[in-house]
Amino acid sequence: MSSTIDIVPESSNVIKGKAPLLGAPQRPGGWKKGLAIMDFILRLGAVAAALGAAATMATADQTLPFFTQYFQFEASYDSFTTFTFLVIGMALVGGYLVLSLPFSIVAIIRPHAAAPRLFLIILDSVFLVLATAGAASAASVVYLAHNGNQSSNWLAICNQYSDFCNQTSGAVVSAFIVVLIFMFLIVMSSLAIAKKH
Amino acid sequence: MSSTIDIVPESSNVIKGKAPLLGAPQRPGGWKKGLAIMDFILRLGAVAAALGAAATMATADQTLPFFTQYFQFEASYDSFTTFTFLVIGMALVGGYLVLSLPFSIVAIIRPHAAAPRLFLIILDSVFLVLATAGAASAASVVYLAHNGNQSSNWLAICNQYSDFCNQTSGAVVSAFIVVLIFMFLIVMSSLAIAKKH
Incomplete structure (x- = not known):
């Protein structure tokens, strides 16, 4: 019920041969390529932040210099289930981010593919x-x-385990940086999908 | 560079008068309307889950029947900063979800608008x-x-504060249901944006 006559506009670019190299602002949709490149760079940053958080948390370990007859005071990441979860979760996130890099490269090469x-x-x-x-x-x-x-x-333990506390706090900050980057990535990808040009 | 002759296809539907009621599979893009309706229903469910989580957590309060000379044993949501955060967070999420309902209705009325x-x-x-x-x-x-x-x-307190523990656990489960619904909503919306027909 709808007939379209298209005088293909891309042909003129093919003849000139240079148009795709002229850069983003001149072509409609070139900003999508810019977004894809930023996506790739942010992903690299997120890989570093995720693996940094996992490594910082996994190496957090402190033994206090005093002990009783029955108990030696030691805190490491695996004495808190939550910290173990952070290590595993950040390792998984880092692995996923590395595996997602090829898809990000595909988005750079074909910026208009949804x-x-x-x-x-x-x-x-x-x-x-x-x-x-x-x-x-x-x-x-x-x-x-x-x-x-x-x-x-429950008493505060950071007076005793001060190194442990500092290291775990650093890992948490790094993990929240990963969260922030993920939010940017989602907003950028959905912007690129939603707009036609 | 492109000229389009459109023989408006909607006019025939208007004459027949019944076509929009025939259901999604017959029109291209009709599944987008279905997704928009599901989006609206899921949002209603998420409002209930979010406000339920906030209310359950906010009413969690237990006083133990024994006390010392200096201290009465009481646990309520505002004695844990984290639980206060859950109450405030879930109230905000519930408020946002209610305010997002009009946009979901717009997506039902205009299923092709990105x-x-x-x-x-x-x-x-x-x-x-x-x-x-x-x-x-x-x-x-x-x-x-x-x-x-x-x-x-840190000793487990659920033996003493059993009611408090049950109520806070219920609020956490309800909050995770909100998270699940949000993930469905994002996947559905991005599917609807990405596909043309």
Whole structure:
């Protein structure tokens, strides 16, 4: 019920041969390529932040210089289930981010294709949840370690385990940076998908 | 450079008068309307889950029937910073979800418009992070309340505060349901944006 006569506009570019190299602002949709390149760079940053968070948390380990007859005071990441979750979660997120780099490269090469970006949006939002859950749950335990809680009679342990506390706090900050980058990635990909030009 | 002759196809539907009621599979893009309706229904469910989580957590309060000379044993949501965060976070998420319903209705009326869905994807991913952070941080404190932690000498309090523990656990489950619904909403909206027909 609809007939279209298209005088193909791309042919003129093919004849000139230079148009694709002239850069983003001149072609409609060139900003999509810019977004894809930024997506790739942000992903590299997120890989570093995720693996940094996992490594910082995994090496957090402190033994106090005094002990009783029955018990030696030691804190490491695997004495808190939440911190173990952060290490595993950040390792998974880092692995996913490395595996997602090829799809980001496909989006750079073919900036108008919706499929790779759609794929990235869906998986990004899944791993955004994993990263946020790890960061937030570790943050709440770090908060308890710093401040304690009166009604449950949990005492602050950061006076004793000061190195441990510093290292876990750093890992939490790094994990929240990963969360921020994921939010940028999702917003950028959905902008690129939604606009036609 | 492109000239289009459109013999408007909608006019025949208007004459027949019944075509829009025939259901999604017959028109190209009709599945987008179906997705928009599901989006609206899921949003209603998420409102209920978010406000339910906030209310359950806010009413969690237990006073133990024994006390010492100096201290009465009481636990309520505002004695744990994390639980206060869950209440505030879930109230904000519930408020956002109610305010997002009009945009979801716009997506039902104009299933091919990308703008309302793009707006919803971006705000949904922001509030997804808020909901996940609230749910995960409360979950880690609930876990500590159930199991305690040896290396920091935090004792499990759920033997004493059993009602309080049950109620906070229920609120955490409800908050995670909100997170799940948000993930469905983002996937559905990005599918609808990415496909042309």
